[in-house]
Structures are given as C-alpha cells and as structure tokens.
Amino acid sequence: MEAAESFLRKGDLRNAVVSAREALHRNPDNAQALRVMASIAEAFPSPEAILWRQRLAELTPDDVTGFQNLALTAVKFDEIGMAQQALERIPSAARHTLAYHQTAAAVATAAKQNDLALEHFNKGLALAPQDTWLRFNVAALGLSSPDATQAAQARAELNRLRENPSMQLPVLRALLGDARKRQDGALAMRLATRIDQSPRAEITDHLLYLEELQRAKDPALAEKQIALGDRIRDNVQEACRFLLWMNAHGLASQSIDWYQNLDPILKKQMPLPLALAEACVMTGNWTVLSRAVSNAQWETLEFLRLAYQSRVLAELSHYQAESMIELKWDLALTSTAGRIHSLTVLARMAESWGWSSQAVKAWWFLARHKTQQTEALFNLNRLYAAEKNTLELCRVARRAYELQPDNPALANNLAYYELLLRQNLEQNAQAVAEHYRKIPGQPVIASTYALALHLQKKDSEALALLSPLPKTFLCQPAIAACYGVVLARTGNASKARKYLGIAANNRNALLPEEAALADSARPFAP
Numbered sequence: 001m002e003a004a005e006s007f008l009r010k011g012d013l014r015n016a017v018v019s020a021r022e023a024l025h026r027n028p029d030n031a032q033a034l035r036v037m038a039s040i041a042e043a044f045p046s047p048e049a050i051l052w053r054q055r056l057a058e059l060t061p062d063d064v065t066g067f068q069n070l071a072l073t074a075v076k077f078d079e080i081g082m083a084q085q086a087l088e089r090i091p092s093a094a095r096h097t098l099a100y101h102q103t104a105a106a107v108a109t110a111a112k113q114n115d116l117a118l119e120h121f122n123k124g125l126a127l128a129p130q131d132t133w134l135r136f137n138v139a140a141l142g143l144s145s146p147d148a149t150q151a152a153q154a155r156a157e158l159n160r161l162r163e164n165p166s167m168q169l170p171v172l173r174a175l176l177g178d179a180r181k182r183q184d185g186a187l188a189m190r191l192a193t194r195i196d197q198s199p200r201a202e203i204t205d206h207l208l209y210l211e212e213l214q215r216a217k218d219p220a221l222a223e224k225q226i227a228l229g230d231r232i233r234d235n236v237q238e239a240c241r242f243l244l245w246m247n248a249h250g251l252a253s254q255s256i257d258w259y260q261n262l263d264p265i266l267k268k269q270m271p272l273p274l275a276l277a278e279a280c281v282m283t284g285n286w287t288v289l290s291r292a293v294s295n296a297q298w299e300t301l302e303f304l305r306l307a308y309q310s311r312v313l314a315e316l317s318h319y320q321a322e323s324m325i326e327l328k329w330d331l332a333l334t335s336t337a338g339r340i341h342s343l344t345v346l347a348r349m350a351e352s353w354g355w356s357s358q359a360v361k362a363w364w365f366l367a368r369h370k371t372q373q374t375e376a377l378f379n380l381n382r383l384y385a386a387e388k389n390t391l392e393l394c395r396v397a398r399r400a401y402e403l404q405p406d407n408p409a410l411a412n413n414l415a416y417y418e419l420l421l422r423q424n425l426e427q428n429a430q431a432v433a434e435h436y437r438k439i440p441g442q443p444v445i446a447s448t449y450a451l452a453l454h455l456q457k458k459d460s461e462a463l464a465l466l467s468p469l470p471k472t473f474l475c476q477p478a479i480a481a482c483y484g485v486v487l488a489r490t491g492n493a494s495k496a497r498k499y500l501g502i503a504a505n506n507r508n509a510l511l512p513e514e515a516a517l518a519d520s521a522r523p524f525a526p
Contacts, residue, residue, distance in 0.1 A: 004036045013040050013237065014269070029059055042073060044237050045244075046271035048300050049073050050082065050341045057086065064094045068103040075110040081375055082341060083107045098127045105137065114141055136161055140174040144181070169200055176208065180215075188212055203238040207245045214249060229258055236269045243275035252282035260288075270298060277308050281353075286315040303342050306332035307349060310358075329358050333365055340372055347379065356383060367399055390511045393417055408435055408445070416448045419455060420513040429456055436465075443473045451482050459489040474499065477506035481518035488524035496521060 004019035017040055023033040034056040041049035053073045057066035067086045074083035087107055094100060105120035118141050125134045139161065142154025155178070162171040172195045179188040189212055195201060196209035206228050213221040232238035239262065246255035259267065259276045266272070273292050280289035290312045298305040310328035313321050329350075336342035347362035360383055366376035377400050384392040394417035401407070401414045412435055415428040429452040436442075436449040446465050453462040463486050466474065474483050484499035503510065503518040510518070 001030070001032050001036070004033065008036055008039060013043060016040055031056060031059055034059065038069070038073065041271075042076065044240050044271050045076065046240070046274070046301075047077050047341075047345065048271070050077055050079060051300055051339060054339065054341060057089070061089075064090045064100070068099055071103050071107055075106055078110070079341065079344075080107070080111050082344075083110065085372055098124050098131075101127070102134075109137075109141070114144060117141055132161065132164065132167060136167060136170060136174075143174065143178040169195065169198055169205065172198070173205070173208070176212075185216060189216060203232060203241050207241065210245070211249065225254075233262060234266070236266060236272060239266070240272055240275055243272065243279065247275065247279050247282060252279040255279040256283065256285060256288060268296070270301065273298065274301060274304060277304070281308075281311065284315075286312055290316060303332045303335035303346065304349075306335055307346055311353065329361070333362060336365075338365070338369065340366065340369060343369075344375070347376075351383075356387070359383065367396075373399070373403060388511050390417060390420055390513050393511075394421060394423075408439060411435060412445050412448050416451065419448065419451050420511065420517075422455070425452075425455060428452060443469045447473075447479050447482060450486065454482065454486055454489070459486050462486045463490050463492075475502055477503050477509045478511070478514050480506075481510060481514050485517055485521040488521035493524060493526075496524070 001019070001023050004016050004023060007013070007016035007019060016036060020033045020036040020040070023030050024037070027033075034052050038049050038052035038056065041047075041052055050070070050073055053066070053070040057063075057070045060066050067089045071083040071086035074080070074086060084107060087104055090100065095104075101120040101124040105117045105124065108114070108117035108120060118138065121134055121138050121141065125131065125138065128134060135157070139154045139157040142150055142157070145151045145154065155175070158171045158174055161167045172191055176188055176191040176195065179191055192209045192212035195205045198205065210221065210225055210228065213224060229242060232242055243255050243259060246252065246258070256276065256279050259272065259279070262272070267276075273296065276292050277289055280286065280292065289308060293305050293308045293312060296305060306328050310325050310332065313325045313328060317324075332346060333343070336346065343362050343366045347359050347366070350356075350359035350362060360380065363376045363380045363383070367373050367380060369376070377396055380396045381393060384396060394414070397410070397414040397417050401410045404410050412432065415432050415435075418424050418428050419432075432445065432449045432452050435445050439445055446469060450462040450465045453459070453465070462482075466479075466483050466486060469479075473479060480499040481503035484496045484503060487493075487496035487499060500518055500521055503515070507515055
C-alpha cells in the first residue's frame with residue numbers, strides 16, 4: 001500500500017493499480033487499497049470508480065465519509081439517483097457538517113435542484129464564512145437566476161474571485177457556461193480561448209475549447225483536434241477523456257481511427273477499450289468491437305465485456321444464435337455479483353439498444369435485491385405498460401406489495417391488476433372493501449372497489465360508488481371504461497355512451513383487459 005500511494009502521488013497510475021491490486025489480492029477488504037483504486041478510476045475517468053466507492057461505503061457503513069465520497073463520485077458519472085441514495089444513508093446526526101452540506105449541494109446541483117443546492121451552500125457558508133469555494137459556488141448558481149439583477153451580481157462576484165490566481169480557471173469555466181446559456185457566441189469563444197491558453201489548463205479545459213470551435217463551426221477545429229490528440233496520446237487518462245469527448249460530439253468514427261493508432265500496450269489499459277466499445281456501437285462497427293471484446297479481460301468491468309459480446313453475436317451471427325446471445329447476457333448479469341450500479345448500467349444499456357427483454361432481466365435482478373428496488377420496479381412497470389402486458393404489471397405490483405405490505409396504494413394496485421385478470425376474485429373483493437372502509441374518499445380505491453362489485457354483478461352498488469367521484473377522474477380512459485360499463489348495466493345507456501366513447505377514443509391508453517371490459521357493455525349501450 002505504501003508503494004501504491006507513492007505511485008499515485010507521482011501520477012504513475014499504472015504501477016499504482018498493480019500495487020493496489022496486489023494488496024486487494026491479499027485482503028479484498030483492504031479499505032486503503034479500495035480508496036486508491038477509486039481515486040485511480042476517477043482519474044481516468046472510469047465508471048469502475050462507483051464500484052470501488054460502493055464497496056468501500058458498504059465495508060465501513062459507520063463512516064459517513066464513505067457515503068459522501070460515493071455520492072460525489074456518482075455525481076461525476078451522472079448517476080444522480082445513486083448519489084441521492086448515498087446521501088440518505090448518512091444519519092441525521094451527521095448532517096450538520098460543512099462536508100455534508102458541500103456534498104448535498106453538489107448532488108442537488110447535479111439534479112438541477114438549484115434552490116436546494118443554494119440552501120446547502122449557504123448553510124456551509126454559515127459554518128465557514130471565509131471559504132472561497134463556497135462563495136464561488138453560490139455565485140455560480142446565481143448566474144442561472146431568472147432575476148437579471150441577481151445574475152449580474154453573481155457575475156460581478158465571480159469577477160472579483162477571478163483576482164485570486166487559484167480561482168481563475170473555475171471562474172472562467174462558470175462564465176463560459178453562462179455565456180453559452182445566453183447564446184453569446186463571441187464571449188464564449190473568448191472565454192474558451194483563455195481557458196485553453198491557461199498554463200493550469202487540464203485536458204477537460206482543452207476539450208471545452210474544441211467544443212466551442214465545433215459549436216462555432218470553426219475550420220480550425222480539425223487542426224486543433226489533431227494537435228491535442230498528438231499531445232496526449234501516451235497518457236491513458238487523457239486519451240480516455242479525448243475518446244469519450246469525440247464519442248459525445250458526433251465524432252465516434254474518428255474516435256475509432258484515433259484509438260487504432262495508439263500504442264498496442266496502451267490500448268489494452270482500461271478504460272480505453274470501454275471508450276472504443278462505445279464508439280463501435282455508435283457507428284455500427286461490429287468487426288472492430290468483436291476484436292476488442294474477444295480474449296480480453298476487463299477486470300471489474302467484465303460484465304460490460306460480456307454484454308458487448310452478446311451485442312456482437314446479435315449483429316454478426318448469420319445463423320440462429322438467440323441461445324448464445326441470451327447465454328452471454330445472462331453471464332453478464334451474473335458477473336455483476338449483484339452490484340446495484342453494475343446491474344443498472346446493464347439495464348440502461350439494453351434499453352438504449354432496444355433490447356427490451358434483456359433490460360427486463362436486468363431490472364428484475366435489481367427488483368429482487370435486498371435494497372434499493374424502487375427504481376427497478378418503476379422501470380419494469382414502465383416497460384410492461386408500454387407492452388400492455390397486464391400479467392407482468394401484476395407481477396411487478398405483487399413484488400412492490402411484498403416490500404411494503406402496509407402501503408394501501410400498493411395493495412390497491414395489486415388488487416386492481418388481479419381483478420382485471422380475474423384472479424383471487426373473492427379475496428380481492430374483500431380486501432378492496434376493507435381499503436375503502438379505511439379510506440372512503442380516495443377515488444382510486446373507490447374505482448377498484450367498484451370494479452370488484454361489477455365483477456360480482458353488484459352494478460347498482462358500483463354505480464353508487466362511482467357517481468360522486470370528480471368528473472375529471474371519471475373521464476380518465478380506464479376509469480371511464482369501468483364507469484361506462486356500470487352505467488350500461490344499470491340501464492343508463494345514454495350516459496354510458498359518453499364514457500364508453502371516451503374509452504373507445506383512447507383505446508391505445510387501455511390495457512387489453514380494460515378494453516375488453518368496455519367492449520362488454522356495447523350490447524347494453526348500442
């Protein structure tokens with residue numbers, strides 16, 4: 001570990017990784033080694049950083065620093081939900097420190113909750129009134145104020161902070177973002193040029209300049225891009241950022257070409273192969289991707305290599321290969337070892353590819369996890385609703401109810417789907433009747449109870465429940481279908497036609513069973 005930290009201080013990331021991995025081989029729970037691995041992954045940047053921070057936080061659950069660092073790392077990789085969940089793991093008693101308010105403000109800023117971020121930054125300033133970075137962050141947030149006077153005051157404050165040499169680059173970056181929002185192209189170009197020319201400029205700053213050249217359709221872009229690529233081609237960290245920038249700016253073909261000309265040893269170092277894989281998917285270059293993911297080892301990102309292998313099989317196989325595609329995908333899922341972030345990445349990747357069934361598998365892995373199932377269940381519900389798959393929606397509702405059996409909304413949701421599917425009719429009728437007695441004014445519960453009564457051929461009682469409900473609620477397509485049926489069955493044919501018409505005109509919004517319910521009333525309201 002002494003060697004790992006020494007290499008890390010010198011910027012020798014490759015040898016730092018070797019030393020830290022040796023420490024982890026001897027003791028997988030070595031917190032010091034996990035911190036080094038997280039720092040290295042963040043430096044590249046690689047999503048591995050989240051995995052290391054997550055392991056560290058779980059290893060030391062009583063150390064709030066672990067969850068604060070996990071939240072900040074998640075923000076860097078745009079995993080806002082995970083960042084918010086990490087903050088929630090911090091006990092209330094530890095939420096009054098400067099470090100907590102700075103972390104919470106960063107998460108709120110990433111979530112575009114500017115008022116909440118400003119609240120946390122101001123609480124931080126109350127604890128450290130002379131902190132220059134807190135003043136900077138308050139001013140940077142002020143730039144987006146709808147009040148022109150407040151925005152102008154924020155710019156003035158930033159320009160005062162700019163006199164501090166250590167603050168010049170952050171201030172220029174904030175002002176560049178402001179100039180872009182205000183669509184002041186000339187000012188944005190001047191600021192980007194100053195950032196690029198700063199002796200303290202980092203690779204991300206040079207990329208800001210390239211981005212501004214691209215925005216302005218400046219012919220100098222190609223020359224400047226080649227020059228920057230030549231300058232950083234021997235640095236894994238900077239090469240990775242350069243590749244990811246090209247991928248994100250419509251230059252994925254150039255990204256592949258540039259990668260191919262790197263040193264063969266350098267090309268194997270993570271996360272460069274991951275950046276290449278992203279470019280290959282963007283351009284449909286399956287041959288290059290096949291070579292990149294064959295006979296390779298992506299260490300903690302092995303689950304992604306297997307996922308890409310599955311995609312290659314789907315694109316290049318000239319024979320029936322569904323079983324092999326599924327096998328590779330299943331291997332990718334099991335290779336996550338149940339890590340929440342890894343499974344989430346696979347689920348989102350599958351959705352971005354249009355692989356609905358594979359995404360569903362990944363979300364179900366998460367839905368069965370012992371913690372943090374909410375996002376998975378939400379996404380499963382979204383996917384099944386798009387497919388109008390009532391049976392699977394019921395399955396999702398059942399899992400949600402298992403997790404919170406005392407939640408009346410979830411109990412009602414499960415009862416509704418089971419009633420549509422004609423499952424456990426008597427049991428659900430009794431359950432929703434009990435829910436209605438406890439919360440009689442709740443329209444959703446009342447409508448479920450009315451459906452149960454209709455299925456028991458008690459349409460007059462169902463009508464008595466539905467008629468007093470708000471008209472806006474009754475005009476929702478699924479509710480209108482049930483109300484129309486009940487009206488038709490109780491001899492109110494004229495009124496029934498109005499609500500059945502609403503259901504018919506919005507048939508695409510109905511589940512098959514809801515549509516069939518509406519159709520069943522046609523003979524009674526021709």
